[in-house]
Amino acid sequence: MLQVKYILENKEHVIEGLRKRNLDAKTLVQQIIDLDIERRSSIAKVEELRAEGNKMSKAIGSLFKEGKIEEANTAKVKVQETKTEQKNLEEGLSEIEEKFQNLLYHIPNVPHTTVPAGSSENDNEEVFKEGSIPNLHEGAKPHWEIVKEKDIVDFETGVKITGSGFPVYKGKGARLQRALINFFLDEADKAGYAEVIPPLLINEASGIGTGQLPDKEGQMYHVTGDDLYLIPTAEVPVTNIYRDVILNEEELPKKNCGYTPCFRREAGSYGKDVRGLNRLHQFDKVEIVQVVHPNESYNVLNDMVEHVKELVRKLKLPFRILRLCGGDLGLTSALTFDFEVYSTAQQRWLEVSSVSNFETYQSNRLKLRFRKGQEKPQLAHTLNGSALALPRIMAALIENNQNENGDIIIPEVLQKYTGFDTI
RNA sequence: GGUGAAAUGACAGAGUGGCCGAAUGUACCAGUCUUGAAAACUGGCGUAGGGAGACCUACCGGGGGUUCGAAUCCCUCUUUCACCGCCA
Helix, strand or coil: CCCHHHHHHCHHHHHHHHHCCCCCCHHHHHHHHHHHHHHHHHHHHHHHHHHHHHHHHHHHHHHHHCCCHHHHHHHHHHHHHHHHHHHHHHHHHHHHHHHHHHHHHHCCCCCCCCCCCCCCHHHCEEEEEECCCCCCCCCCCCHHHHHHHHCCEEHHHHHHHCCCCCCEECCHHHHHHHHHHHHHHHHHHHCCCEECCCCCEECHHHHHHHCCCCCCHHHCCEECCCCEEECCCCHHHHHHHHCCCEEEHHHCCEEEEEEEEEECCCCCCCHHHHCCCCCCCEEEEEEEEEEECHHHHHHHHHHHHHHHHHHHHHCCCCEEEEECCHHHCCCCCCEEEEEEEEECCCCEEEEEEEEEEEECHHHHHHCCEEECCCCCCEECEEEEEEEEEHHHHHHHHHHHCECCCCCEECCHHHHHHHCCCEC
């Protein structure tokens, strides 16, 4: 969430920035500013009354002590009036605060200066491209056919057990999945990310902290019995490690990685987009997360992009990097780079990673701060990125690496993890 | 799941209705002393909101209540510890 002070001091800049999201925030920003003025004056009034009440109460205390019961009782009656007035004002204030908070929750992050304006994914800007698209033999198949023939991913059985979008990985398919996880985790470890295994269920406060709540609850599976949510990404539990934390400046940057299954309801999706491994309700992902000094966050964003680049390179997959346009940018992000690998048999790009800088948008909600020496704590910047999401990597690997015999060639870097070189 | 105890500042730990934003100790920062360090002594040392400011307000696990007044009393939730039951 944006800092109120920031909105007040940079009103035009905020409105201009949000225009790139295809959002006319003029009214929203004005509402926030107006409400803030109302809020402040209301706070001033309430606190004035409170101070008065406190004073009177203290006086009553000393009156009792001095044995002036009569006077004390008279004073009591008088205070009661103040208290009633105070209560009314307080109710008004909490209404204002609630409205105010609600507006703040809904105003998105201001896009970075380099973010192009745009309304949809068509306006994303390709900033990097690497790798050659293989010439597949006649009769090359999409991955969903291959995995069925090889019996390494079983969608039907998943449907029986749970429903669509919950595949069962079998045999070498399961092994390949595990190999990818271990490969990604080892690479993250080498890059200095400390591994964590976080909870897969999160509470409401965590969802608010990273920006999934209050708005996107429809995208998460909600365990109503305990009011918990299945994580849509490891970003949520891993970043929330630092909720309500004040770090020392020297502790920055904090680098964590974690493998988790991710759960997404993705209501309303259909068609070729959801075919095979393209879009699932449950999938595996290795996530990298950093908490950094504000001066460093854009350098760190580049580092993270380089890290992901290296992963895709090592898997020898053709890929491109997109700078997301305002319209495609997530609520919480200031700048996001998406990675897409080319899936040759489907002849389309598949998103496999999203690397973002949230600046203080999350840390403001998380109350994640750092302190320099004896100075006042200030908000840190948070970043995260997928490194990487597994199913589409698997889809691309299977499709791009199929040979004329119908075998799948395992990339060299993975062979020590899989223990086999073909499927 | 049951029963009982507990939750106070970075940590330890007092405080059971007003003088408590909170004793004391440790840690930390600054100063005095010292060639330097240690010790000793002196001072400082939470977060947030409001105000131009002297200041004011809120916070003693969360929420609600009683009261003129709550860290302190009541209700409720959460968490921790102990014992019992169940269990990978």
